[in-house]
Amino acid sequence: MDYSPDLDLFARTELFQGTSPEALRFLQASAGRRRLAAGDILLQQGDRTTSLFVVIAGRLRASQMAQDGQQIIIRYIGPGEVAGYAALVGSDTHPGTVTAVDDSHLIGWTSAIVRQIMERYPIVAINALTLLGRRYHEMQIRLRELSTERVERRIGHTLLRLAHQSGRRTARGIEIAFPLSRRDLAEMVGTTLHTVSRTLSAWEERGIVSCGRCRVVLCKPHALVAIADEEEE
């Protein structure tokens, strides 16, 4: 078994940065592994919290559903990031559903072990605070955008964010590096897939983006920035 690559990765994740070699060994020893194919569900909204995961490879989507079935996408989770934060904050059920959107590889720990780790190695709890604080801040910004901005601008901001956190340089521009349908984008932005489709079509005509089935490439990111941040008068 090739443990060392994982051990390497550990030290670089947001959650375990700065932990002692001893702590890393303990984490290593107590970890479980999990592989998911694209479309598989890691955990479901309302389920009892049993584990915390860190993404090694792949990408997942955290979403929230209302009783009436309406769904929104909270965020996408990539390598090095935490999935299933409920175990981190001591919540007994998962607030959302996490689904793999690409084949993914994760490592996980039970809630009890997570608790132990944080008590033994406070740096982990402090790291967790930092990352949760960052997520909270992102949410504030999204909430503000959703409250005050028009759809076109929100789509712009959302695409720029996605490109920033998981863009891949290509010949044609920056490609969002995972399958993202118009519906997905709509559920991130708070609109309908129709409006997203229309907006992307208009942008494609102006050469700003280039899209296909579940694919978006930002050809002129600066033009998108202009749309997203331009002064309103």
Place this chain on the structure above:
Amino acid sequence: MDYSPDLDLFARTELFQGTSPEALRFLQASAGRRRLAAGDILLQQGDRTTSLFVVIAGRLRASQMAQDGQQIIIRYIGPGEVAGYAALVGSDTHPGTVTAVDDSHLIGWTSAIVRQIMERYPIVAINALTLLGRRYHEMQIRLRELSTERVERRIGHTLLRLAHQSGRRTARGIEIAFPLSRRDLAEMVGTTLHTVSRTLSAWEERGIVSCGRCRVVLCKPHALVAIADEEEE
């Protein structure tokens, strides 16, 4: 100086629950006090993070502003709650502005001390995680409401939440226990003060609420629940 009442309060706040008497003494010794009149600003968005506060008495409003001046209200903060969470998560600037909406009394610690406390008493970091996790979850729910629900329903949910966290039983019903203008409510809900005004007027006609200048009383909370949660068909 009457230190003991504060010491009493400490142990009951969300952040310091379960801390040892020794820790409480240290907290006590290193704390600063701050009094604010209604309208005073505790800290401003973009300011360097210097301190963390816990509200002893009064109420404050955390808000976020965009470049264009558009503002939203993130949340109201009451006794026992944390204000200025940036110091908790190691962010170097404050993500929002916190303003007193009633005369308030707070205690605070510098960022350096907060860091020390968390390293020495991991329980505090774990408590911080729990409370931030709860706030994050609340944000997810608001984001979902804002994305998927109509204004009337959102106003309903918002009022119910406010009543829950700071409602005061009165003869006429549950009163939101701090000044809350139509504009404030609009900035929480993501709409205009006009729409809020119209909605409240309509509800007042049906006897569901009773409002005045910066005052809202929920006379028939169950009717509001029906509006907020009723199945759509």
Place this chain on the structure above:
DNA sequence: CGGACTTTTGAAGTAATTCAAGGGGAGTGG
């Protein structure tokens, strides 16, 4: 090649904003 899903685009409808104007309450200062 059928079938499921994604995407596009037009047309109609509407919830909510924007525009506009007036009324009222609270505090201030003469």
Place this chain on the structure above:
DNA sequence: CCACTCCCCTTGAATTACTTCAAAAGTCCG
């Protein structure tokens, strides 16, 4: 105590950004 001012609130009417409804075309996969 009255006049003045500053908010806060209310209510109509016009406008619009976006949704909803509808239908068809494209794309992937077994």
